[in-house]
Amino acid sequence: MHVDGRPYSTIWLKPDDPCVVQVIDQTQLPHAFAIVDLHSVADACVAIRDMTVRGAGLIGACAAYGMYLAALDAPDSDFPASMARAGATLKATRPTAANLAWAVDRVLAAITAGSTPVVQRALAKVAAETIANEDVEHCRRIGVHGLPVIQSLAQRKPGQVVNILTHCNAGWLAFVDIGSATAPIYAAHDAGIALHVWVDETRPRNQGASLTAWELGQHGVPHTLIADNAGGHLMQHGMVDMVITGADRVTRNGDVANKIGTYLKALAARDNGIPMVVALPSSTFDFSLRDGVANIPIEERDANEVRFMAGQTAQGHMESVRICPPTTPARNWGFDVTPARLITQLICERGICAANEEAILSLFPEQR
Ligand code: MRU
Numbered sequence: 001m002h003v004d005g006r007p008y009s010t011i012w013l014k015p016d017d018p019c020v021v022q023v024i025d026q027t028q029l030p031h032a033f034a035i036v037d038l039h040s041v042a043d044a045c046v047a048i049r050d051m052t053v054r055g056a057g058l059i060g061a062c063a064a065y066g067m068y069l070a071a072l073d074a075p076d077s078d079f080p081a082s083m084a085r086a087g088a089t090l091k092a093t094r095p096t097a098a099n100l101a102w103a104v105d106r107v108l109a110a111i112t113a114g115s116t117p118v119v120q121r122a123l124a125k126v127a128a129e130t131i132a133n134e135d136v137e138h139c140r141r142i143g144v145h146g147l148p149v150i151q152s153l154a155q156r157k158p159g160q161v162v163n164i165l166t167h168c169n170a171g172w173l174a175f176v177d178i179g180s181a182t183a184p185i186y187a188a189h190d191a192g193i194a195l196h197v198w199v200d201e202t203r204p205r206n207q208g209a210s211l212t213a214w215e216l217g218q219h220g221v222p223h224t225l226i227a228d229n230a231g232g233h234l235m236q237h238g239m240v241d242m243v244i245t246g247a248d249r250v251t252r253n254g255d256v257a258n259k260i261g262t263y264l265k266a267l268a269a270r271d272n273g274i275p276m277v278v279a280l281p282s283s284t285f286d287f288s289l290r291d292g293v294a295n296i297p298i299e300e301r302d303a304n305e306v307r308f309m310a311g312q313t314a315q316g317h318m319e320s321v322r323i324c325p326p327t328t329p330a331r332n333w334g335f336d337v338t339p340a341r342l343i344t345q346l347i348c349e350r351g352i353c354a355a356n357e358e359a360i361l362s363l364f365p366e367q368r
Helices: 041-049 056-073 076-091 098-111 117-156 182-190 207-219 228-236 262-271 357-363
Strands: 011-014 017-024 035-038 162-166 195-200 223-226 242-245 249-251 256-259 276-279 308-312 318-322 335-338 345-348 351-353
Touching (some): 041 056, 098 117, 162 228
Parallel strands (some): 162 242
Antiparallel strands (some): 256 335, 308 318
């Protein structure tokens, strides 16, 4: 994707020092565009926990590069145990997105092919770069499979704009590039289909307002920011043709964990006969689980994210203001689970399927 006309991805090795990983600081967007250097696995853990990087795909890529940084620092005398500890520390940073543990385990598996720490360090680097490159390719293919979905909506209303509602940010900022929910949107926009995106603000951290609005704007996609609670009203009035979101973890039967509030959008979509589509790369599936509501771990974050809001003042300073009485207690669940029965379609890099075990396994027969 491009930022002010310059091509970027969300994570890369520093060109003149490949022992340093660089990421876009998402806590500063859309007010400032800043790059942060990660020098160690500890830096990678902080970046994930503090949400300098966030979004399932990017968390996975950052964890993979974190394992590479851990390999650079791990002493030869304690290499395997040191890598195992690094993996456990990374996995503990955020619990919900399946991509994190998947990426750590993939790097750990890759380095077992090496017989010395020198070779294993090189294997960790290759594994991290492969995970990042695959992330981009999988998102690209989600766009290829998702384009006909939007084309068919456009064919049903010739001469009119297709209205799509999305929640949170499952865009290129949530991956290495392109995004999951945004991949069909970018593909359709680039193919000349007239579309418009309703962007949920996504309280409490406002990833829709801060990130999705920013990246759609950078790509020239028409969009409008709405309050989180507006979606149902828009659906009742024929102003939404499709809801599309990303996912942080999807069970083998199609239950979807995604940003808190997704479930309410799915309920409203079902009540109004609007397709509820979820886009995800295969790294987001957790084939070990069947009951998402019971078994997907839901991150609970600092209550102050609910009690305070951050933004830019008229003078251009970043400030955080309290929006409730000083002693009001708050709770802050980061995700909810939308049961498979409310989901119309899943789009992943292997194709499109219904949200049920049989359909999912027809795309992933190796998981039977
Ligand atoms: O808390 P975040 O910002 O890491 O949450 C992830 C999300 O942005 C959404 O849940 C998204 O739809 C899934 S990530 C592709």
